[in-house]
Amino acid sequence: KAGVTQTPRYLIKTRGQQVTLSCSPISGHRSVSWYQQTPGQGLQFLFEYFSETQRNKGNFPGRFSGRQFSNSRSEMNVSTLELGDSALYLCASSSGVVQETQYFGPGTRLLVL
Amino acid sequence: AQKVTQAQTEISVVEKEDVTLDCVYETRDTTYYLFWYKQPPSGELVFLIRRNSFDEQNEISGRYSWNFQKSTSSFNFTITASQVVDSAVYFCALSESGRRALTFGSGTRLQVQP
Numbered sequence: 001k002a003g004v005t006q007t008p009r010y011l012i013k014t015r016g017q018q019v020t021l022s023c024s025p026i027s028g029h030r031s032v033s034w035y036q037q038t039p040g041q042g043l044q045f046l047f048e049y050f051s052e053t054q055r056n057k058g059n060f061p062g063r064f065s066g067r068q069f070s071n072s073r074s075e076m077n078v079s080t081l082e083l084g085d086s087a088l089y090l091c092a093s094s095s096g097v098v099q100e101t102q103y104f105g106p107g108t109r110l111l112v113l
Numbered sequence: 114a115q116k117v118t119q120a121q122t123e124i125s126v127v128e129k130e131d132v133t134l135d136c137v138y139e140t141r142d143t144t145y146y147l148f149w150y151k152q153p154p155s156g157e158l159v160f161l162i163r164r165n166s167f168d169e170q171n172e173i174s175g176r177y178s179w180n181f182q183k184s185t186s187s188f189n190f191t192i193t194a195s196q197v198v199d200s201a202v203y204f205c206a207l208s209e210s211g212r213r214a215l216t217f218g219s220g221t222r223l224q225v226q227p
Binding site for chain 2: 031033035042043044045048055056058088090092094099101102103104105106107109
């Protein structure tokens, strides 16, 4: 089976812009979670989608949003980018059964100038 | 609230040495799950092991072994006869019953010198 794929792998944006990141889960997986990794805050949970519905949400401002499509692919959007949004954004997929292992993609590295 | 502590920020060993990475967790749940992930320089988190709170058996997989002790809220990871390819950042993570969100520790950077 192919693993989790994320596009694009690298992005450079300027403050105030918005960005959309994409994640395709492992075939058959219905849950997609997003995490932000920064040197200062480490790995933090953003949100989780299952069957096109947001099931859990982390402690991030409303500028961070996401959605999931009927084929389980997910996108996350960050509006009005700030310098502090520079990070590695990781997507993880799992079968959808709670506490099942999450398998991560290679991440999208976002740099905000 | 749940918390995962990895007190060792960075460890450097010479190839073939054994090394133990510590993980201490806090949770009020009686049902929870613990994980270890490896993050090589490429950035992708690679799953290593998953353990639920009712299974305190230690596990060995090749050169890797895990020691889960509920009495001390610890889930330590030992690499036997380390190799240069083991160089990476290792993360311990916790998820509580009913929630998929993983709470990660701050990670331990392991450098294995040839």
